[in-house]
Amino acid sequence: MKKLLLSLTLSSIALAGCTSKEPATMETFPLSDVRLLESPFKHAQDTNIEYILAMDPDRLLAPYLKEAGLEPKAENYGNWENSGLDGHIGGHYLTALSLAWAATGNDEAKQRLDYMLDELKRAQDKSGDGYLSGVPGGKAMWNELVEGDIRADLFTLNDKWVPLYNIHKIYAGLRDAYIYADSQQALDMLIALSDWGAAVIGKLSDEQVQQILKSEHGGLNEVYADVAEITGEEKYLDIARQLSHREILNPLEQRQDKLTGLHANTQIPKVIGYKRVGDLTHDDQWQDAAEYFWNEVVENRTVAIGGNSVREHFHDTDDFSSMIEDVEGPETCNTYNMLKLTRLLYLSEPDARYMRYYERALYNHILSSQNPDTGGLVYFTPMRPSHYRMYSKPEDAMWCCVGSGIENHSKYGEMIYAHRGDELFVNLFIPSTLDWEEKGIQLHQENQIPDAENTTLTVTGNSKFTLKLRYPAWVTAGEIEVAINGKAVVVNAHPGSYITIDRHWKDGDRVDVQLPMHTETEQLPDGSDYFALTYGPVVLAAKTQPFANEHLDYFADDSRMGHIASGPMCPQEQMPMFVSEDLGFVEQIQRLPGEKLALSTPASLKTGNGNNNLQLIPFFRLHEARYTIYWPYSTPQELAKKQRIKEEEDRARLALAQQTIDKVAPGEQQPEADHFFAGAATEAGVHRGRHWRHSSDWFSYQLKDPNKEAETLRITYYGQDNGRHFRILANNVEIAQVKLEGNRGDDFYSVDYPVPATVLKQADNGVIELKFVAGKDSVAGGIYGVRLMRATGEPENG
Template sequence: MKLSALLLGAALSMATVTPALAVEYFPLQDVRLTEGPFKHAQEKNLQYVLAMQPDRLLAPYLIEAGLEPKADNYGNWEDTGLNGHIGGHYLTALSLAYAATGNAEVLRRLNYMLDELARAQQANGNGYLGGVPKGDKLWHEIAKGDIRADLFALNGYWVPWYNLHKVFAGLRDAYSYTGSEQAKTMLLAWADWAANLVDDLTDEQIQIMLTTEYGGMNETFADVYAITHDKRYLTLAEQFSHETILQPLENHRDQLTGLHANTQIPKVIGFERVAEEGGLASWHEAAEYFWHTVVRERSVAIGGNSVREHFHAKDDFEPMVTEVEGPETCNTYNMLKLTKLLYGRDDKLEYVNYYERALYNHILSSQDPDTGGLVYFTPMRPNHYRMYSQPQEAMWCCVGSGIENHMKYGEFIYAHEGDALYVNLFIASTLQWPEKSLALTQVTRFPDESSTKLTFNKSADITLKLRYPEWAAKDQAVVKINGKPVPVKAAPGQYISLQREWQKDDVVILELPMQTHLEALPDGSDYYAILYGPIVLSAATKPFKDEVLNYYSDASRMGHIASGEMCPIEQAPMLVANSTEFADKIKRLDGDTLRFEAAGIIQPKAYKDLELIPFFRVHQSRYMLYWPYSTPDNLAAKRAAGAEKEAVMLALEARTVDKVAPGEQQPESDHFFKAGNSEAGVNAGRHWRHAYDWFSYQLNDPDAQAKVLRITYFGGDQGRRFSILLNGETIANVALSNEQGPVFYTVDYPLPETVLAQVQDGKHELKFVAAEGSIAGGIYGVRLLKENRSN
């Protein structure tokens, strides 16, 4: 049925699809943001969402249903295999936007999207609703038990369950946030299609299928169970939970190194939802353990994690500061979802601390405040930068999660338990609590001012619980009620409880003086972030005087990567002092906003006047976030050692025309990986791929610069025989031996001009073909290089 604004007051919140736990959250429509950085981000995101064209997002679903689309579908990921995934995110973004703002145009669009999707679902005739290109063939194979699963390809299709999960979640959210019965009907029909599809599969076959990234299908099946109380869906949620990941976590074993990070986080969200609905304590403990190891041991100061989308070794964060593909926004989006679930079950303030850290420093910083463009990777590499999406160009995963992120800032500011109201985040907002006849306004300029003011707009008999954050100093919190100080008995990491019969116009002021401090990388290496309270400080830099960078992505497959020149790390600004006890030398400058100087500890002198500001305010610039540190005595030696290593790496990057990291999901999909009977894995921290038949990539050489193909091997793979083909021509017949020993090594293959002449539109097809009875690979690295000269 059609929605109307009258439904909003009675609309369901996400609390309706989760059981009552330690605390409950307020429906998003009961919280409204007011003036501040989050309100600005929400408004800019709304403009971005409304600039997107529904008919283009709908095209994949209509095409797969045999209907004529009203517009061409978007390009980028939306026409290279993940067709339709942004459309699912768009449903969620519209649902959140309507709940958060009540915007009438958003409601009209949501109704239109649902009507058009309903046409597609009805045309399919079986409940199916998806944009997976030529998906009929795939789902027919799956239903028969013909399952060939790789890390990101299921029967040759790019993460199809991940794709379908987005529209599944979008329908759920349209129902949960707006009360749309139409969305509920479509959701249940869709869930029945999925249930029927796998009805004849064994648990073992389903587990094989889950080798390929599948998003949060277990979470959404648990949500459908919560709506219907039909145990069939709870069983499906358990079946769609990947045991390979679950079992080590249940036993408190961290086996995450080398895994694609954002494949795993949604699985764990699902574990927690199944635990909530099914009462599985060990699954909840698994989710808790995962959260703790990722937050405490695998995350950087902004709350993000992973390099090139993968979890690296916990004791080696070097890739985090050398690579340009730093923490992925989708990862933090999902970590916040998991955090919200865990805090709802157990109101420990460590969950709120992480939520605040990640929200301010990663999520808020992932939006261009001028254009609303969204960020995929946030490099930690000194003097690097970010790329931003454009609404008609980039259609990456982090665009989909991004248009959701900036619509739901109101969901975690407050929570309640019985007669207690929790104030967790210091974000300017208003709150309505109809059950308690309470209306509250929070006015704050946090973090520019370390205080907040709460005004009761109606009388209420509740306990007000104000968060005393761990970043605040002991015995420094000040609470005033109607101008009069009251004793604070709580300590940092606890709540300040204020119980009384509150009267209209009562005012509570909370002051929490912040301090500057340093935070090392989790492996303890000499790189430090500078924080003021929970806020990560950064500095915009311009190492090349006349450089003009493009910060906005085009529609190319890898446009989300900031692939401009990398600056030598040893030439970057460095913190230099006799010890790391120098936080008191970082001085706040006068003014209404956070600005700091650290002239006495930053070298070289050319950078001494750098101004430090919150990272969420640094945009369209190179920047410093993690700073190298040295004592004065060790400075010269440290720079010299770093310079030699960096010179080799930067010279290789300068020669590189294109590269692939075999076995890593996004690099392979960006290079249109194809294979017959192929496998991938990790050895000594490095990803590999091999095949019993063949596998191939499409390499980019737009300016016809390639002269050499460099392949990385491992000495332990002796006895394997295969051919390397470029553009259909054999350029090498390889027989791996063990003469190098168990080490990684590279071999350069000069590319004949006759082979290069066959390039099509700047694209080369590289193929590895196994000899009869042997294996092609393992291949640990692929690079196209310019002219052949020694490095």
């Protein structure tokens, strides 16, 4: 296995101006040197391998073979895999198989990987120039770009659905097959593909490259930096620099947070690339930009489980209300990429604060995103109290979070341990074994965290080294206890640092560590009165079932929006609430008897409506149920007022949700993609925290009305948009001629338009194509909201 990129050591190739690796570089261990022992993490790893082996490689390969002009052996998978993002899972699949092989030595995973590579090689050879992709009609699109015909939007490039993002997955998959599975074939294919991409980029100006980077492009800059490190050729690093989006990088270099309103997971991979390029070129400014981004996201934009964003976008740091109100909470892909960035930053500076975030996100978002019985994977994890999650199935759901998800659960071993010279860092308390070959040492770690509050490390072999044992911030100062072979060790460290033990270790040496845990509150980052509860490294949650005899389907179908838990939202004024003079109620929470962690809820938690006798358990163990992570809090004096406000706000919100058949958030990437956005001469942006779209020609969406019951189309505008006239058509039937005259003030407003019966008659398969067509010398829009409704109600302001 290649230690080269597995450890992501800095400056380890002879690029211009670079020297060989310094002896004290921080490194993680190859996955093949770490093996998980019995724990929730190992269970997740094993379940995930069953899931990926249940997937049909020929169906994943079909888009690549088709694009190369070869006959596929099976049809594409459905969902995103046959509606424009064809082939994106195939790249993730290479990575997932490579990781599974490295982490476990599973022979079937290796055989499956070799088969995938052989078939992809046939497709690449047929192309003849190194090109390899499943993007439908992709080669023709690249030719348009080379000729200067560039039409870029957030999620389209020359009318293709994020083709740069798509092709990045096969770049990354080939890279990982080389790094983790030692495949020379994969490396040859990666270099051929990289040379093809370099040839395309070489025909574009820097301005044109920046133009195409407006479209989501994954971590293309990262992977070209990786190819530079693998090959030692600086030309690939030059491409990595070119593929770095300056519109995002420039504010970060100036330490400016311009993230509000941006599609979150479009940005995180870019920053990973900034960090990689900065590391390889010793560019402190790019490295600092990546660290600044991490600090802003983790400290100001992240909730208790380690995730971020609502409806995939960064919201205002001073207002997390949408996090509580919306059902499209933190996206798993975001945390997948934040952990990659965290790892890079840690390798530059082994600060325990990076591991604090890494551990929190690993236990509470990544681990919880897998159904432990089926291996199904989660897209959105709602923070809205008493909502729920949807899980994928191997044959049905092909979302981005399935692609990153099948990678996640074979990577648990990558950050448990790290080393720097003679220092061995123990970062995570996950049961595992480590083979430190250079020292002739094996380390065996056993525990039952979070059910037990201790871990034991046993040494096999004899060697002198310094053990750097993480003192987690969730252990109170002075409470950690360390003993070697039964003899207490004086601890001179503080929470959020490392305990240093320098000695000559002998075969059989045993280190016992006591890690007392306490229940703590963690407020929503905007300071509003919602609190999560933590216990050691885990976030606690409770099953809350407000509706009697409710039967929800927790497993997604094959529809474009199957990943969204679109069942009824529970009225928030009926949800359990902590009512106390202060936050001292946390001291009343007691652990319940039993081997597995469960805690009581105190009398200050006011329940009802079927929510009596709640128990708090680790969130990663709570599945196929409604749940609450963030609990509202009030003093007794404010309770009545808060409940009245919640009831008023939520009543209107729930009534609107019940009226709504389908909706689109214009300018937001995934909602538009899920509604098959199309258009010409169209732009999107953010104004006063609201996304918009307009066009000097036309744009359209496909709305679903399966029961043909639509009565009203509600469109949201901005009151000061002026001098714009356009038509609104539904299934080619004109339903409105709109003039925006800028006379509605500095606010948003909505207009309801009746849906004619003729529109419903023409709605084949319950689909209504909604089209906005600009008038002569005018613009259609801006459109800030689209909602198809069952009945007419009072249009909402804003």
